[in-house]
Amino acid sequence: MNIPQTSFPRVVIIGGGFAGLAAARGLEDQDLQVVLIDKHNYHTFQPLLYQVATGGLEPDSIAFPLRKRFNDVENFFFRLAEVTNINADENTIETSIGNLEYDELIIATGSTTNFFGNTNIEKFAMEMKSVPQALNIRSLVLENFEEALLETDLDKRRALMNFVIVGGGPTGVELAGALAEMKKGILPKDYPDLDIRQMKINLIQSSGELLKGMSNKASAKAEDFLIKLGVDVWKDLRVLDYDGETVTTNGHDHFKAETVIWAAGVKGDSITGLEQECLIERANRFKVDEYSKVIGYNNVYAIGDVACMETKKYSYGHPMMAQPAIQQGKLLGKNILAKLKGKKLKPFKYNDKGSMATIGRNKAVVDLPKWKFQGVFAWFVWMFVHLFSLIGFRNKVIVFMNWIYNYIRFDRETRLIIRPYKKKNNYSFKE
Amino acid sequence: MNIPQTSFPRVVIIGGGFAGLAAARGLEDQDLQVVLIDKHNYHTFQPLLYQVATGGLEPDSIAFPLRKRFNDVENFFFRLAEVTNINADENTIETSIGNLEYDELIIATGSTTNFFGNTNIEKFAMEMKSVPQALNIRSLVLENFEEALLETDLDKRRALMNFVIVGGGPTGVELAGALAEMKKGILPKDYPDLDIRQMKINLIQSSGELLKGMSNKASAKAEDFLIKLGVDVWKDLRVLDYDGETVTTNGHDHFKAETVIWAAGVKGDSITGLEQECLIERANRFKVDEYSKVIGYNNVYAIGDVACMETKKYSYGHPMMAQPAIQQGKLLGKNILAKLKGKKLKPFKYNDKGSMATIGRNKAVVDLPKWKFQGVFAWFVWMFVHLFSLIGFRNKVIVFMNWIYNYIRFDRETRLIIRPYKKKNNYSFKE
Numbered sequence: 001m002n003i004p005q006t007s008f009p010r011v012v013i014i015g016g017g018f019a020g021l022a023a024a025r026g027l028e029d030q031d032l033q034v035v036l037i038d039k040h041n042y043h044t045f046q047p048l049l050y051q052v053a054t055g056g057l058e059p060d061s062i063a064f065p066l067r068k069r070f071n072d073v074e075n076f077f078f079r080l081a082e083v084t085n086i087n088a089d090e091n092t093i094e095t096s097i098g099n100l101e102y103d104e105l106i107i108a109t110g111s112t113t114n115f116f117g118n119t120n121i122e123k124f125a126m127e128m129k130s131v132p133q134a135l136n137i138r139s140l141v142l143e144n145f146e147e148a149l150l151e152t153d154l155d156k157r158r159a160l161m162n163f164v165i166v167g168g169g170p171t172g173v174e175l176a177g178a179l180a181e182m183k184k185g186i187l188p189k190d191y192p193d194l195d196i197r198q199m200k201i202n203l204i205q206s207s208g209e210l211l212k213g214m215s216n217k218a219s220a221k222a223e224d225f226l227i228k229l230g231v232d233v234w235k236d237l238r239v240l241d242y243d244g245e246t247v248t249t250n251g252h253d254h255f256k257a258e259t260v261i262w263a264a265g266v267k268g269d270s271i272t273g274l275e276q277e278c279l280i281e282r283a284n285r286f287k288v289d290e291y292s293k294v295i296g297y298n299n300v301y302a303i304g305d306v307a308c309m310e311t312k313k314y315s316y317g318h319p320m321m322a323q324p325a326i327q328q329g330k331l332l333g334k335n336i337l338a339k340l341k342g343k344k345l346k347p348f349k350y351n352d353k354g355s356m357a358t359i360g361r362n363k364a365v366v367d368l369p370k371w372k373f374q375g376v377f378a379w380f381v382w383m384f385v386h387l388f389s390l391i392g393f394r395n396k397v398i399v400f401m402n403w404i405y406n407y408i409r410f411d412r413e414t415r416l417i418i419r420p421y422k423k424k425n426n427y428s429f430k431e
Numbered sequence: 432m433n434i435p436q437t438s439f440p441r442v443v444i445i446g447g448g449f450a451g452l453a454a455a456r457g458l459e460d461q462d463l464q465v466v467l468i469d470k471h472n473y474h475t476f477q478p479l480l481y482q483v484a485t486g487g488l489e490p491d492s493i494a495f496p497l498r499k500r501f502n503d504v505e506n507f508f509f510r511l512a513e514v515t516n517i518n519a520d521e522n523t524i525e526t527s528i529g530n531l532e533y534d535e536l537i538i539a540t541g542s543t544t545n546f547f548g549n550t551n552i553e554k555f556a557m558e559m560k561s562v563p564q565a566l567n568i569r570s571l572v573l574e575n576f577e578e579a580l581l582e583t584d585l586d587k588r589r590a591l592m593n594f595v596i597v598g599g600g601p602t603g604v605e606l607a608g609a610l611a612e613m614k615k616g617i618l619p620k621d622y623p624d625l626d627i628r629q630m631k632i633n634l635i636q637s638s639g640e641l642l643k644g645m646s647n648k649a650s651a652k653a654e655d656f657l658i659k660l661g662v663d664v665w666k667d668l669r670v671l672d673y674d675g676e677t678v679t680t681n682g683h684d685h686f687k688a689e690t691v692i693w694a695a696g697v698k699g700d701s702i703t704g705l706e707q708e709c710l711i712e713r714a715n716r717f718k719v720d721e722y723s724k725v726i727g728y729n730n731v732y733a734i735g736d737v738a739c740m741e742t743k744k745y746s747y748g749h750p751m752m753a754q755p756a757i758q759q760g761k762l763l764g765k766n767i768l769a770k771l772k773g774k775k776l777k778p779f780k781y782n783d784k785g786s787m788a789t790i791g792r793n794k795a796v797v798d799l800p801k802w803k804f805q806g807v808f809a810w811f812v813w814m815f816v817h818l819f820s821l822i823g824f825r826n827k828v829i830v831f832m833n834w835i836y837n838y839i840r841f842d843r844e845t846r847l848i849i850r851p852y853k854k855k856n857n858y859s860f861k862e
Binding site: 001002003004040041042058059060061063064065067068071072077079080097098131132135142146149150152189190191193392393394395397398401402405409411413414415416417418419 | 432433434435471472473489490491492494495496498499502503508510511528529562563566573577580581583620621622624823824825826828829832833836842844845846847848849850
């Protein structure tokens with residue numbers, strides 16, 4: 001790996017997402033060597049992936065080069081690599097570019113799509129956890145319309161214009177809303193020779209309400225917004241299978257659709273090598289104590305989506321979202337410094353600042369701890385918070401410009417098929 | 432192809448580049464049916480591809496969705512397809528999505544990289560005529576540095592940091608300058624643990640001067656700028672071969688390099704089916720008369736890079752650049768309307784507005800018909816002209832913002848490996 005041996009303790013952080021970056025920031029300019037490893041050379045601002053997938057933002061504006069983030073930090077090393085295994089007995093990790101010793105190891109690998117073992121769905125459905133995956137969706141949606149234009153078989157044409165989004169969490173809701181706005185504002189103009197009314201956007205949720213983690217009011221209002229935008233919301237319906245043509249469910253309704261986007265579950269993106277007992281099997285998250293330490297280890301930590309800290313209030317761990325990840329990362333940075341200086345550690349306490357989701361133009365829902373509101377103001381709050389949270393000044397400016405443009409012109413201009421998905425890849429290019 | 436038969440004459444335009452768009456614009460809202468066919472669903476602003484390849488601009492800001500361009504135009508049809516053959520006897524074309532009849536056919540397919548038959552170079556060298564190709568270069572450059580960091584064999588590390596650009600035209604000069612600026616401002620910060628002085632940028636030109644089409648002053652000054660930026664300029668040197676490891680030349684110098692960018696030639700991207708005599712073999716361009724009509728045909732036209740209109744001043748046809756393409760497209764639109772109305776046609780006369788190239792920050796060369804100048808002012812003129820020529824208001828704003836940011840911060844922030852080139856594709860994913 002070509003990282004110099006020094007007398008400083010080496011902290012290795014796996015993953016440059018919200019959690020990993022927060023931890024790294026806390027360890028800057030200390031008597032430490034910090035090695036950050038990620039399989040991408042950029043940080044992904046996942047909350048805005050759905051806008052990349054629907055032509056509203058360019059991918060480059062929600063990605064930030066990880067090396068740049070630490071340009072002026074001493075004793076900091078970045079390596080582009082995939083970590084394949086942990087040898088905790090020897091304090092080493094195995095990666096695609098060789099092994100590395102650590103003194104302290106922070107696992108911040110985030111989460112990945114959970115297909116719950118259904119290999120058919122895994123093969124044929126789209127997921128949206130990374131920039132390339134969001135770009136695949138963007139390409140596929142547009143490729144479908146180009147194909148629908150040529151299709152003379154009515155059933156096939158309908159299937160090309162039928163979109164099924166599985167999962168009524170924030171990702172599903174935001175994606176359904178964005179597709180509905182494309183249907184309203186852009187597609188009829190782009191495809192005047194196609195009957196866009198035949199386009200259907202189905203949002204399927206297995207339980208009785210959307211946005212399960214949020215307030216009842218937010219859930220109800222989000223559903224209301226979606227229905228007004230023309231989305232078909234299916235509740236209490238469970239998707240059983242998808243063979244590339246038909247989505248089968250546990251109800252009477254089946255869906256012939258060329259595009260299925262699976263947003264029905266995530267699981268920790270864990271790494272092998274630690275004791276089996278550390279891992280919560282179903283969620284694939286590492287059990288950690290209140291100091292983010294993986295149960296049974298002294299110098300291995302997990303933070304963010306891949307960590308499960310069971311508390312009274314969060315008996316299945318904290319929600320797999322940006323806020324807990326950032327807060328855990330921040331505290332862990334401090335605690336590692338405290339540990340190395342022989343000071344007392346601080347236990348983690350989640351400060352729930354609330355949650356929010358946007359459905360479309362002027363339509364969002366916000367749950368703050370003491371105030372829940374929906375509509376235009378919520379939408380502005382949503383935009384402000386997301387703009388503020390984006391990493392990088394350039395990214396902030398570019399996203400802001402795009403949003404102003406899209407708002408004034410009712411447009412989404414990055415509807416470009418730059419890397420065709422369907423034709424070329426035949427379902428095999430799912431990064 | 433699912434295009435309605437009407438009583439209007441049908442004009443088919445192949446290619447949505449500068450020439451095709453200019454022709455289409457002239458045919459808007461007439462008693463005509465216009466069908467535009469392109470293999471991409473976007474127009475590419477080729478003059479800025481080198482900035483995409485070097486992390487200065489996001490790809491989406493130099494691409495414009497073709498459908499949007501004609502959103503409000505009646506009787507206009509766009510089809511995403513590749514045209515494979517012309518049957519001029521039957522007035523039809525064959526495409527990847529079926530055949531189509533035409534009344535008037537405009538070939539505006541532009542140009543493609545000319546490897547002059549060297550299949551080795553074609554296989555191993557990079558080209559830069561499309562957005563995906565520019566993104567491949569962006570990925571490869573960054574992947575090479577990530578790899579160089581790990582490489583302990585000094586020769587191999589040098590090869591990873593050795594860049595050979597073949598061809599001293601505008602593309603080669605601009606790319607070499609941009610890479611030199613990366614070397615100066617960005618790479619030493621991003622890779623503090625790598626000796627960036629070992630990075631070499633070689634620009635190889637077979638003749639005795641760079642920017643051959645421009646004035647001697649511009650050529651000399653461009654070379655001067657490049658040398659100041661640390662580029663090794665090799666003149667009167669001809670590249671003979673590249674086997675993926677070593678560039679061999681007709682001189683004493685050979686280059687061990689992992690990255691070779693071939694900018695040494697373009698040729699028309701012609702289509703089969705017309706009489707052999709119409710095609711100029713070496714340049715692969717269609718011979719046209721002063722009305723852009725392909726020699727020997729009455730309703731088949733060629734414009735832009737793929738057309739060769741031999742005139743007294745331009746005995747090998749006009750330069751393969753944006754200006755002649757736009758002017759030919761514009762006039763052809765008018766002439767087709769005149770022809771259909773039985774009016775007199777106007778012969779083409781190229782109005783040479785001059786040419787320009789940028790080498791780097793505050794460094795450009797501009798040749799106007801009556802004034803040639805170089806340096807800071809030329810650089811501002813270059814920027815203004817390119818910003819003004821970009822299609823789309825959003826694109827103009829985003830590019831402008833990026834340029835301001837890059838100028839103030841000495842930065843190029845879109846250095847993202849979003850679609851890895853090297854590892855995954857093993858030279859087989861050259862779009």
